[in-house]
Every structure is written in C-alpha cells, then in structure tokens.
Amino acid sequence: MADVAREAGVAPITVSRAVSHPSQVAAHTLTAIRRAIEQTGYVRHAVAGSLASKATRCIGSVVPVLSNSIFADTLQGLSEELEARGYRLLIGSSQYDPLREQRVVEAFLEQRVDGIALTGTTHLPALRAQLKRSGTPVVEMWNLPTRPLDCAVGFSNFAAARAMVRHLVSRGHRRIAYIGGPTYMNDRTQARERGYRAGLAEAGLKAREAFVRRTPFEFENGARALSDLLSKTPSIDAVFAASDVLAVGALLYCLKSGLPVPGRVALAGLDGSPIGAQLTPELTSMRFARREIGAHAASILLGRIGGALPGTVVDLGFELLPGASS
Amino acid sequence: MADVAREAGVAPITVSRAVSHPSQVAAHTLTAIRRAIEQTGYVRHAVAGSLASKATRCIGSVVPVLSNSIFADTLQGLSEELEARGYRLLIGSSQYDPLREQRVVEAFLEQRVDGIALTGTTHLPALRAQLKRSGTPVVEMWNLPTRPLDCAVGFSNFAAARAMVRHLVSRGHRRIAYIGGPTYMNDRTQARERGYRAGLAEAGLKAREAFVRRTPFEFENGARALSDLLSKTPSIDAVFAASDVLAVGALLYCLKSGLPVPGRVALAGLDGSPIGAQLTPELTSMRFARREIGAHAASILLGRIGGALPGTVVDLGFELLPGASS
C-alpha cells in the first residue's frame, strides 16, 4: 500500500480510503490511485483491514450437510444477499452432530465473523452461552424457536407436518405410517414427528409406535423403511415421510416392486424437492421458501450488525403441493 | 490475551505458545494457562494471529454450484482432510460464470488464503495471471489439464465419455444421441462432448449435429431435450447424457411417457449419482471418485504449503456402472 501511495503521490491513508470508501476521495485522485494499484499489482490485505477496523465483513453459516440440496438453496440465498451488500459467507457443516456444530461456531468466533447463521434451534448449552457472551448477531434458520437465541427465520415444521397429515386424512387415508429422520438434537425432525402425531390425534386416529420409522436421510433408507413397514404392518394405507429424500426413496421402491401408488399405499413427503415433481406419480410434498430463508437470514444479520435489536422472528410459512402419489 | 497472561502469571507470549504450539510449553504452565483461559472466557483472535504469522490456515475453494451434490461430495472430502490438519475451508460458487469465479478468487486472495482449489481447468487469462503473480498454491479439480496452473487432481472427462459410448456401442446401439451441458468456458463438458464424438468415430459412426443437445443441468431440461430428440430424430436408439442430472430427467420422462427403456431408447449418464441407482431400470452411469478428489486436493495443497514443488497431476480414473437402462 505504501508503494501504491508513493506511485500515486498521495498518503497511504488516502489509498485506504480509495479502496474502502471511494466516495470520500476526489475523482481525479481516485483515478490516479486506481492506475497505481494496477501498475503495482497491489492486492488489499483484508486480514490487516479487519484487524484495524474490527469488522471482517464475513458471516459464518452452519448447515447439517452440503449434499442435501435443500440447504444448498438456503446457502445460495444467503450468499447472494450478502455479496450484494459486500459481505462474504463462510460455510461449515455439522453432519447433524451438535458437538461438530459447536466446534465450527468456535472457529467462526475465532475468525471474528460479524454474524452467524445456524440451522435449527437445538444447540448445546455451552454453545448458547458462548454465543451470548460473544455478542455476535445470530440467526437460527429452518424452524421457529420457542426461545430464540437472538433472531430466527423459518417456518413451523410442526404445522407443516400436521397439515400434511390433514391432507392424507382428507384423501381418505386412516392407517398412516411415518418415516422420519433421527430425532436426536434435531428440532426440525422432532417437530415434524410431533406434527404427525398431532395430525393423527386431530382426526381421532391413534399413533402407533409400530407405524413409525426413524432413519438417516438417504434414498435407500426410505426404501428400506417402507419395505419394513409393509411387511411388519401390512394394514397401512399411507406413509408420510417427513423428508423428500426418504419419500422419494420410498416411492422409487414402490415403482421397482410394482406396488401401486396410491393404490396399495399413498405417499407424501416434505421439502418440495425438484426430483419429487419429476416422478410418476408426482410426489405429494410441501414447498418451503428455501432460498428466501437464506435471503431473510442475511437481511436480519445485516440489520443486527447495523444496530437493530435482537428478537426478530420471521415465519415464511409453507405451501402444500398435492401430487398424484396421495 | 494480556488478561489471561496476568491471570496465569506468565508473559503474553507464553499464552500465545500455549494456544498455538502447546508442545513448547511445560505441562504445569499449560494447565495454569488453560484454567486462566477458561476463567477469562478468552477467545483467540485468529485475524491478529494471521496478520502476525503471515498464514491464515484457510483454503479457498470454488465450485460451480452447491445444489449439485456431486461437488458437495468433493467439498466434504476437502473439508474433512483439511480439518484433520488444522485448516479451514472457505467455499465460493461461480454459477458456471468465469467472471464470478475470478471475483471469488480475488476475494480469496484478499483474505490471504494459504491455498486455492478450483473446479475445472478453464479460467480467464486475467485470473491465471493473478494466481501466478500471487504465488498461492492452486489445485485444479475434476479434470486433467493439458497445462496445469500449478497442480491438479481429477480424471479424464474425455476418456470417461468415450468409454461410455464404447459401452453403448457394445450393447448394439448405433444411433446414439447426446445431451450435455453448455460448453462455454466449461472444460469438463467440452471434454465429454469430444469424448462422445471420439467414441462414435472409433466405432465408425458419424456424429450428427442433429443428435446433439446442450442445456443447463436441471432434471426438466434432460426431459425436454430427450422429448425434442425423439420427435425431431425418431431414429435414435440410445442417448448418452453427459451428466446424471440430465440422464435422470430423461429417464423419468420415459417412465412418465411409457417409453420402454432400453426398448425404445437406451439411456446412459455420467457421475454415478445415488438417485440413478434407485431408478427402475437402474441408470447406466460412471462412478467418479468424488470424495477422493477433494481429499487429494487437500493433501496436495498442504504439501505445496509445506514446500513441495508444483506440477503434481493425479488421475483418479473412473468406473463404469452398467445398469438396466442400456
């Protein structure tokens, strides 16, 4: 930077301003500095800048996994919105493990990110304490917390699951089984399972533990769970899979086995994934505002960085996508 | 840090060592410092550390998109390997736009990442120059460059595509159409298309432009392209889709339309995506070492940071996954 300043015939501080706050520098000075930067091949040292300004212009985000495209859409929304405002996005994955989540967040705090976006509302108490102590703005995504850490944006996983069960009931199904993800430290999955039970209760149906399967989010597991349900409890007439990965796996299993859907068993998912819409029969699912969750999360964080108060909770709702599978 | 030092009764530099190079500090001192850190709630300031040590222990990576799980696997491999060695991964997406790739890399260089992992071997000349000038270790992934920027790890997209055409020919298909991605600044897609033509030429078949479709990687586009091919050139007996997203879209279109596969038209993809294996008929595809590409990229970069010379190029090959769709 000293080189650039010498080359342009100005003080280093003016170069700094030309790079970071161009509006505060006269047009001709700016031109001279830009040429000098070009000539010297200067690359701004963001690390030094962050240290001096006490702001990194980076936001850290934790998602369970990258391989599930539902979170990819949210990250895309986050990233685009942040980039437009001159911020960068750091991404970490927790692999659905709260301890890994904590470690990723600790690394973010060491990097002094200006804000953090977490997936879900269940976090280790130690992590909650660390976040509070650090004073870093935080937004929880993909569910509505009863007690937000700071801010949140998402939808009610409980209500979405209940609505899907209502839909299945309205289609005349009564013996509705459930395939969902593991519930340990996963508020979204827990809420969906509770929504399933609530939907049954509402319709005067009783929830049977024999109708419930919990398994990691992989196509094969959806297929395996359905096959198991059909053999152990053949009386079922519908399956609600609380994730499209599992639902698609189940549906493909039916197609492979020649089981009519919804003739033998009706199927419904959640998440509104693109692949479900391509299948025959089209998978009944639930659309969530995946991209918008990210975009809103970005806005909320930037607002908080700009001085807005914590406590914002945004509900983006959901939309039923009825398909021929139910 | 000064607080911690006072609390533990040592000099700040000893605290620094306790955090960064614990082996150089006596056991009892370490214990005292650890307790002091606990008590004061000290969080290491990685930004200041990076400035002083001239090393950020961060690697930047650019992928075309996050929503395609094939790159997610590579990122997972990268991330795990890096974490195990105390490095962190920054992720940026180019959206298949070389200008965006350049901007993402520029941001990485400003952050002074210790290494960069790029997807593909086609980059804007300005970017190549910037990377050379910066001296940052770089590894190109997912293809074998004729002229590597620095190091590379991947496989021959050309040979993989040609092998798939050979497979289709061996199954008796002669009028083989092609559905691939847009070729602009995308070396993988270009190589696959060349592989397709080479495979045809080898078998004494001539490549017809009317048999070729180029379209962005979305399920719907695979379906649309196949439908278009079947109506405009109904004589085709096989389609090679140079990406599983397009191939799955095409296969689902056949299932929906009641077209027998491979009876009416045989189908083959590339990428070995999990969904293709779940379909009926199972999609013929090609497995690439997606995770290993990332893991190797990490090793190579860390080697370069440790002083290894540039020029390493690793070919991880590919494996044909014959399915019932061809």
Add this chain to the structure above:
DNA sequence: GCAATGGATGGTAGCGCTACCATATCGAGG
C-alpha cells in the same frame, strides 16, 4: 471581506498477535 462551512487529504497511534532473539534454569559430563 471575513467567518463559517464542508470536502479532501494527511499524521499518528494502535488493532492483537507472533517471529525473532535473548535470557534464565537445570542436569550431565569432563
């Protein structure tokens, strides 16, 4: 015509850490 105003630029100090060298301490060996 002169103070008041505002825009452009510069000097200085310091962000929090670590590299480098210096120093202190201890036990082993001659």
Add this chain to the structure above:
DNA sequence: CCTCGATATGGTAGCGCTACCATCCATTGC
C-alpha cells in the same frame, strides 16, 4: 567446579491496515 546443551520463558518489534483527529483549501452567505 565449570562448561555445555537442552528446555522453558520473556522482551521487543512489527505484520498492514484504518479510526481518530487535525489541517488545508475553496466556496458560501451576510
């Protein structure tokens, strides 16, 4: 007993930038 080397700890300087205040000049209003 003294030297030597190994291990543990400390002092100092500086990484490259920006916040803060000061300065300077041109313009404006009365």
